[in-house]
Amino acid sequence: MKTFKKNPPATTAFTLPEILIVCAVSAIFLGSAIMLFTNFRQGFSRSENVAVLLQESALFMARLRTDLNNAVLSGPGTGSFDQQIQALPDSLTFNVYSSRQGRINQVAYRLLPDAKGGSISRQEADQAERILIKNHVASLSWQMQLERFATPGSGTFRIGVGLDLQLKTSSGREKPFTIKTTMFPARLNRQLNNP
């Protein structure tokens, strides 16, 4: 009868303490990685929402600034200095010179309140109304400011549009983005002081 000699047990596998230590180290490593990644995801989501608000507010303010730089004295609906820019709680209206059309147009910005968040639209003359900020406006106020400085002669006038805008993200969880500034329509101001 052929007999086989039994081989001694080969130590090719991990021992239990080794496996336990590796599991513990892996758990610590994976836990840290998951925690870092979760924090990153939350931070990224917040930053992304803030970036959207920044983009929208930049677009709106650039558009309004361009229009105010093109604002002129003459045109329909003008009167005394304090009526050059008509600021109501839900609308801002003034006249601009359109070099493309070679005429003076009325531009109107409107605040469209909504329970989800307000919107801001812009309309020039009879063109289609365009939404600049959609459902992100938490609050908005605009005021026409007319100053008169006692300089030699008849004094110096300066018109400005004070803007206080607060935007909120769609989720509403992040801190609202607030921007407060005054825009000075340079061409209109030069016209006021050099009629």
Add this chain to the structure above:
Amino acid sequence: MNNIRKNGLSLVEIILSMGILAMIMLPVFMTFSSGNANIQITESEFRAHTAALELMEQIISLPFNLIKAGSYDAAKIVDGGAFANSPILFRLSENPDLKPFLQVEEVKRGEKIVFKKITVKIAYPSARASGRMRDFTLKTLVANENI
């Protein structure tokens, strides 16, 4: 009797490999967090840009002869403060983190002032709770309309 062979990885090898993996992953996560920091810088830069335009626009809105040459630092540029000791007042929105600077230079042709060069510089914090500041600068020329 066969020789005893160790085919598996040792504990030291595994821990070392995980250490190397951690070192590789660390810059990846650092890249993620730097992306978030960049958004914060963009927000600060946007505020600085808005403040620079606010200051620039109110100066270029003035009649040419009232734009007085000189350098004006943050101590002089305050809301309601006088511009160049004149009746003209600064109008500035509240931005305590920003440090404005204004310079007006005359550009002459012969004896006549043909332009005034306006430089507005706004220093803003590069990150929250850090002392480092960055600059945003705007420059423009205002033409003398009276010549």
